[in-house]
Amino acid sequence: MSDTPNIGFVRHEPIPPSAPPIQQAGMVKWMRENLFSNWINSILTILSIYFVAKIILASTPWMWNGVWTTSSLRECREVLQGTIGACWSVLAERWNQMLFGFKYPAEAYWRPTLAFVLLLVCIAPILFQKLPRNMLIFSAIYPFLAFWLIWGGTVLTPVVVALSLIAGYLAFVKMERLTGFATGLLSGVVAVALVLYLGSFVTAALPEFIALEPVASRDMGGFMLNLILGTVCVSLSIPLGIVLALGRQSNMPIIKGICVVFIEFIRGVPLITLLFVANVVLSYFFPPGTNLDLILRVIIMITLFSAAYIAEVIRGGLAALPRGQYEAADSLGLDYPQAMRLIILPQALKISIPGIVNVAVGLFKDTTLVSVISMFDLVGMIRGPISSSTAWTGIYWELYLFAILLFFVVCYGISQYSQWLERQLRTDHH
Amino acid sequence: MSEAQMKVSDEIAISIEHMNKWYGTFHVLRDINLDVQRGERIVICGPSGSGKSTLIRCINALEEHQQGSITVDGTLLSSDVKNIDKVRSEVGMCFQHFNLFPHLTILENCTLAPIWVRKIPKKEAEETAMHFLEKVKIPEQADKYPGQLSGGQQQRVAIARSLCMKPRIMLFDEPTSALDPEMIKEVLDTMIELAEDGMTMLCVTHEMGFARQVANRVIFMDAGQIVEQNKPEEFFNKPQSDRTKLFLSQILGH
Numbered sequence: 031m032s033d034t035p036n037i038g039f040v041r042h043e044p045i046p047p048s049a050p051p052i053q054q055a056g057m058v059k060w061m062r063e064n065l066f067s068n069w070i071n072s073i074l075t076i077l078s079i080y081f082v083a084k085i086i087l088a089s090t091p092w093m094w095n096g097v098w099t100t101s102s103l104r105e106c107r108e109v110l111q112g113t114i115g116a117c118w119s120v121l122a123e124r125w126n127q128m129l130f131g132f133k134y135p136a137e138a139y140w141r142p143t144l145a146f147v148l149l150l151v152c153i154a155p156i157l158f159q160k161l162p163r164n165m166l167i168f169s170a171i172y173p174f175l176a177f178w179l180i181w182g183g184t185v186l187t188p189v190v191v192a193l194s195l196i197a198g199y200l201a202f203v204k205m206e207r208l209t210g211f212a213t214g215l216l217s218g219v220v221a222v223a224l225v226l227y228l229g230s231f232v233t234a235a236l237p238e239f240i241a242l243e244p245v246a247s248r249d250m251g252g253f254m255l256n257l258i259l260g261t262v263c264v265s266l267s268i269p270l271g272i273v274l275a276l277g278r279q280s281n282m283p284i285i286k287g288i289c290v291v292f293i294e295f296i297r298g299v300p301l302i303t304l305l306f307v308a309n310v311v312l313s314y315f316f317p318p319g320t321n322l323d324l325i326l327r328v329i330i331m332i333t334l335f336s337a338a339y340i341a342e343v344i345r346g347g348l349a350a351l352p353r354g355q356y357e358a359a360d361s362l363g364l365d366y367p368q369a370m371r372l373i374i375l376p377q378a379l380k381i382s383i384p385g386i387v388n389v390a391v392g393l394f395k396d397t398t399l400v401s402v403i404s405m406f407d408l409v410g411m412i413r414g415p416i417s418s419s420t421a422w423t424g425i426y427w428e429l430y431l432f433a434i435l436l437f438f439v440v441c442y443g444i445s446q447y448s449q450w451l452e453r454q455l456r457t458d459h460h
Numbered sequence: 461m462s463e464a465q466m467k468v469s470d471e472i473a474i475s476i477e478h479m480n481k482w483y484g485t486f487h488v489l490r491d492i493n494l495d496v497q498r499g500e501r502i503v504i505c506g507p508s509g510s511g512k513s514t515l516i517r518c519i520n521a522l523e524e525h526q527q528g529s530i531t532v533d534g535t536l537l538s539s540d541v542k543n544i545d546k547v548r549s550e551v552g553m554c555f556q557h558f559n560l561f562p563h564l565t566i567l568e569n570c571t572l573a574p575i576w577v578r579k580i581p582k583k584e585a586e587e588t589a590m591h592f593l594e595k596v597k598i599p600e601q602a603d604k605y606p607g608q609l610s611g612g613q614q615q616r617v618a619i620a621r622s623l624c625m626k627p628r629i630m631l632f633d634e635p636t637s638a639l640d641p642e643m644i645k646e647v648l649d650t651m652i653e654l655a656e657d658g659m660t661m662l663c664v665t666h667e668m669g670f671a672r673q674v675a676n677r678v679i680f681m682d683a684g685q686i687v688e689q690n691k692p693e694e695f696f697n698k699p700q701s702d703r704t705k706l707f708l709s710q711i712l713g714h
Binding site for chain 2: 368
């Protein structure tokens with residue numbers, strides 16, 4: 031074995047750690063690596079620059095030369111005299127209609143505006159855990175305050191609704207402890223109905239008590255309508271989606287069956303048909319004489335629709351959790367609601383954030399579909415009253431650019447927030 | 461460690477009678493009869509698929525048995541959810557893959573069940589948790605997340621988490637199988653310490669050194685049946701059945 035090389039080795043001097051080699055940096059190096067690494071990439075880079083430049087060069091003068099002060103498209107054309115330029119005057123003249131709809135009283139514009147500003151205050155503590163927790167009290171009050179601000183009427187109406195919910199909650203907690211979940215739920219519902227019934231006499235007797243000028247639901251419109259539908263439906267459909275997702279995982283065949291049928295049915299139907307149902311058919315299901323508000327009907331339909339999608343997203347999150355998490359929760363003696371609330375849902379929802387945000391953004395944009403059932407949201411306003419007015423017939427680009435801008439700002443904000451939240455919730459490595 | 465230190469009382473902690481379990485048509489546990497005295501430390505071994513994990517998972521009802529009876533601390537395990545929750549809060553369990561809650565800190569992992577199940581005030585629960593984290597020798601990690609700890613540390617946290625519920629019985633389901641050799645010792649040391657304190661323990665493991673040192677009884681299972689059980693010395697030195705001899709020669713022979 032004399033020809034075997036000597037493979038024995040012992041290290042006596044440990045190798046001390048040293049600094050990594052200095053990275054080559056600089057603009058030129060970056061461009062060579064990322065833009066011009068080979069000739070195909072170089073051609074693609076040059077083509078892209080060409081098209082981007084072309085678009086900017088063509089659109090800038092159109093935007094820059096735009097006219098802001100005329101009162102009709104014809105006057106715009108006269109001012110421009112054949113040169114390229116946008117007719118921004120339509121925005122200057124009709125911005126209020128695009129934001130609030132054409133029937134909302136102009137002297138009350140401050141009310142939805144204030145409601146919008148307060149909305150930001152309301153969702154801030156929900157979105158950012160670091161803010162003081164007692165701000166959540168305002169978040170709980172906000173829905174009733176916003177309703178009063180936007181719809182007007184006596185302040186007693188939302189107060190009665192809030193009181194009925196509190197009464198229902200207290201009745202539920204009390205009875206659940208004494209007799210169990212089902213009777214607790216029933217007594218909660220009874221308490222809500224009872225307080226609502228009694229409260230209706232109070233509101234009927236004092237319609238002028240701290241009242242704002244009432245605005246009917248059919249007078250809501252513009253981007254305000256999109257925002258109302260978007261926020262209400264998203265905030266309702268997330269809890270409903272969680273319930274549906276858990277129901278679909280249930281061991282109880284009837285609950286599971288109901289959830290599966292509901293989710294699969296809703297997902298198999300276009301939203302637009304559900305909106306037509308809300309508009310026309312839904313009133314047949316209620317006793318004659320009940321006149322359920324159109325906005326309420328649309329909210330119910332959009333909420334059910336997006337809840338089905340969110341339920342499927344959350345189901346994916348639940349399925350992604352290892353079985354060991356359920357078993358560990360069980361083995362510690364946590365009961366089902368505790369295990370779900372403390373262990374399973376926090377993790378499953380974290381996994382589901384991108385999917386939920388995806389649904390929420392889609393839902394917000396889908397609220398423009400209500401223009402089809404003759405509600406005058408932002409798109410409805412553009413398609414209807416503004417485009418068909420004699421002064422502005424034939425104007426498209428400026429109006430739709432404005433709509434795109436509004437939707438983009440909101441949706442991009444939501445998407446940025448969700449990415450930030452994912453980074454915040456990452457606990458696996460720091 | 462002398463035998464006198466590790467007292468076994470006559471009181472019965474777990475009693476399993478004629479228990480049978482099937483997965484579909486597969487008969488996974490066959491006529492299991494087992495009485496565990498309080499303070500007893502039992503090691504269950506056997507080839508994979510022999511039903512040893514399923515057996516201890518039946519004891520805290522993570523798996524349902526179809527025939528026979530399991531009585532834990534005088535509570536009969538049935539489909540009654542109240543009984544199951546009662547047993548689970550008295551029986552601690554450690555898993556092969558630790559199953560810590562990754563979204564909670566180590567301290568929160570340990571205080572969660574005492575706060576929500578035992579309704580202990582948060583401050584008191586945190587003191588108890590720190591006590592047990594010191595016992596498993598990682599109090600300094602209390603504010604970290606499970607993902608930042610090594611496997612051995614995670615398993616010790618899992619043991620501390622179970623202990624925070626002050627269980628009367630501890631179940632271990634292959635607690636060292638997913639660990640690097642260097643980390644096995646720290647977990648076994650923790651378990652030995654626990655045994656010295658008189659905890660009733662059922663442990664599925666292949667650590668035969670641990671079995672020799674700590675167990676009062678070794679149970680060998682194969683094909684869903686208890687094939688042989690004996691004191692550790694007898695079991696390792698004079699195995700009776702051929703199946704046991706083969707198994708021991710395979711795991712001790714290398």
